[in-house]
Amino acid sequence: MRNNPRLAPAVQAAETEGLNVRAGYDVALSDGLWRATNDALSFLIESDASYRKSDYQWEWGGGLHR
Numbered sequence: 001m002r003n004n005p006r007l008a009p010a011v012q013a014a015e016t017e018g019l020n021v022r023a024g025y026d027v028a029l030s031d032g033l034w035r036a037t038n039d040a041l042s043f044l045i046e047s048d049a050s051y052r053k054s055d056y057q058w059e060w061g062g063g064l065h066r
Contacts, residue, residue, distance in 0.1 A: 011021050
């Protein structure tokens with residue numbers, strides 16, 4: 001709200017009309033955090049799987065240095 005001079009009056013008008021603007025903001029923020037966390041977890045799972053595969057190939061001679 002500090003960076004957009006038109007946002008504060010719009011929020012005040014919406015709250016005057018009875019809308020809970022902060023709840024909407026909190027929901028959008030939590031959705032963004034959930035998506036970022038899910039993306040990070042997916043990255044870690046895929047990275048772990050690729051390292052496990054390369055460790056297996058190294059241990060059993062499965063084509064890494066052939």
